[in-house]
Amino acid sequence: MNDVLPDEVGRWQRVEQAYARTMSLYGFREVRTPYVEPTALFTRAIGEATDVVEKEMYSFVHHDEPLTLRPEGTAGAARAYIEHQVHAKEPVSRWWYGGAMFRAERPQRGRYRQFYQLGAEIFGDPGPGCDAEMIDMLVQLLGELRVPGVQVYVNSLGGADTRARYRDALVAYLGPKAASLTPDSQRRLGTNPLRILDSKDERDRAACEGAPTLHDFLGADDRAHFEALRKHLDALGTPYTVDPRLVRGLDYYTRTLFEIKGAKDKLGAGDTLVGGGRYDNMLADLGGQAAPAIGFAAGLERLLIASELEAPAGRVDALVAPLGDTVGAALGLARELRRSGIRCECDTRGSTLKSQLRRANALGARVVVIQGDTELAAGVVQVKDLDAHTQETMPRDQAIRVVVDRLVAASRSVDSRRPDATTPTPVPPAAKPGGEA
Numbered sequence: 275m276n277d278v279l280p281d282e283v284g285r286w287q288r289v290e291q292a293y294a295r296t297m298s299l300y301g302f303r304e305v306r307t308p309y310v311e312p313t314a315l316f317t318r319a320i321g322e323a324t325d326v327v328e329k330e331m332y333s334f335v336h337h338d339e340p341l342t343l344r345p346e347g348t349a350g351a352a353r354a355y356i357e358h359q360v361h362a363k364e365p366v367s368r369w370w371y372g373g374a375m376f377r378a379e380r381p382q383r384g385r386y387r388q389f390y391q392l393g394a395e396i397f398g399d400p401g402p403g404c405d406a407e408m409i410d411m412l413v414q415l416l417g418e419l420r421v422p423g424v425q426v427y428v429n430s431l432g433g434a435d436t437r438a439r440y441r442d443a444l445v446a447y448l449g450p451k452a453a454s455l456t457p458d459s460q461r462r463l464g465t466n467p468l469r470i471l472d473s474k475d476e477r478d479r480a481a482c483e484g485a486p487t488l489h490d491f492l493g494a495d496d497r498a499h500f501e502a503l504r505k506h507l508d509a510l511g512t513p514y515t516v517d518p519r520l521v522r523g524l525d526y527y528t529r530t531l532f533e534i535k536g537a538k539d540k541l542g543a544g545d546t547l548v549g550g551g552r553y554d555n556m557l558a559d560l561g562g563q564a565a566p567a568i569g570f571a572a573g574l575e576r577l578l579i580a581s582e583l584e585a586p587a588g589r590v591d592a593l594v595a596p597l598g599d600t601v602g603a604a605l606g607l608a609r610e611l612r613r614s615g616i617r618c619e620c621d622t623r624g625s626t627l628k629s630q631l632r633r634a635n636a637l638g639a640r641v642v643v644i645q646g647d648t649e650l651a652a653g654v655v656q657v658k659d660l661d662a663h664t665q666e667t668m669p670r671d672q673a674i675r676v677v678v679d680r681l682v683a684a685s686r687s688v689d690s691r692r693p694d695a696t697t698p699t700p701v702p703p704a705a706k707p708g709g710e711a
């Protein structure tokens with residue numbers, strides 16, 4: 275579990291803001307569900323024989339009530355959808371969420387015990403149109419987040435009956451080779467044989483070579499659904515690879531399944547940025563009205579490892595530097611600048627001009643407004659532009675307008691150089707507030 279210090283939070287916020295913007299552009303609305311849910315919700319939704327439920331959940335019993343810190347977001351969203359009878363209010367619901375998830379995994383790069391996911395669900399649309407749109411939306415988002423080397427993998431798991439028939443065929447194929455499997459996979463042969471296909475171990479991979487693929491077992495409807503998904507992705511020009519071995523770790527998927535990976539040189543083994551798929555049976559399995567559903571989750575830390583987005587520039591736009599006995603007036607000046615949208619600090623330490631200028635540099639300020647006793651008496655300030663290397667004395671009110679104009683111009687030129695820049699654009703000066711200084 276990690277601390278995220280303020281120096282890093284800027285990049286987190288840029289990704290979170292880009293995500294929230296993308297979601298609203300696609301008509302998704304944010305949902306917030308609890309961090310703790312009854313343990314039974316996860317065992318029923320995710321599946322008893324999955325790694326997450328078997329080994330990774332932080333579960334505890336409080337006053338006889340078994341509870342678990344949420345290991346993923348879909349189960350809670352589905353529970354909320356059922357509990358609030360959302361299906362009766364609208365035919366299709368598009369929800370997004372973001373927040374911490376908890377899994378007791380072996381920590382490594384890109385794999386943590388408290389990690390953050392950005393996810394979304396669509397309830398009520400059987401696809402495959404929305405499946406294709408969801409995958410394409412993620413590709414667009416990753417482009418905006420400047421993630422290089424994005425690769426999309428898709429597969430179809432068919433319905434529950436396909437899985438059952440395939441499971442039998444896989445067990446029949448792997449059974450005689452059981453001795454060559456890893457101990458984990460030998461165990462999975464009895465509990466969750468599909469997961470053996472997911473194993474990274476060479477012994478398991480060799481044993482699976484030549485195994486029947488799920489596609490041979492897809493029914494006509496499932497096959498048509500998958501073909502239509504591919505057709506829509508082709509129409510959108512979204513590149514993808516069909517990976518018949520893709521199964522993923524959560525048991526609830528049906529039909530469409532996808533993963534999006536980033537460049538291995540940055541991410542190493544944890545190169546899966548996004549995982550998602552359809553789970554058309556979950557709502558009914560959890561006791562709700564049957565409704566088709568699809569969702570995904572992206573690992574925020576992994577997006578941050580993969581993304582080439584830089585931290586937003588500068589902590590403040592301006593520093594107000596009082597000298598002598600002028601702190602009260604300087605605080606009023608800073609307050610007025612902030613009303614005009616200028617991010618600023620007022621240096622209230624009572625230190626020398628030299629040390630205040632050093633601080634302005636450290637904060638990334640572009641302008642320093644200096645006010646000493648003589649200036650205060652004359653109703654003027656000095657505006658020092660650290661980029662243009664100029665310093666001018668001017669009346670206080672004029673200084674506010676000049677600072678705002680310069681910073682608006684500066685942020686425009688930054689915006690035109692870097693389309694993703696998130697330096698806030700200062701708003702034009704407010705009508706002159708009275709009673710200050």
Ligand code: AMP
Nearest residue numbers: 384385386389546547548549571572573
């Ligand atoms: P899942 O919920 O297992 O389908 O995972 C979806 C995505 O969440 C993965 O592709 C990762 O990007 C991220 N993720 C899952 N588990 C972890 C973890 N322990 N630490 C960091 N990111 C994770």
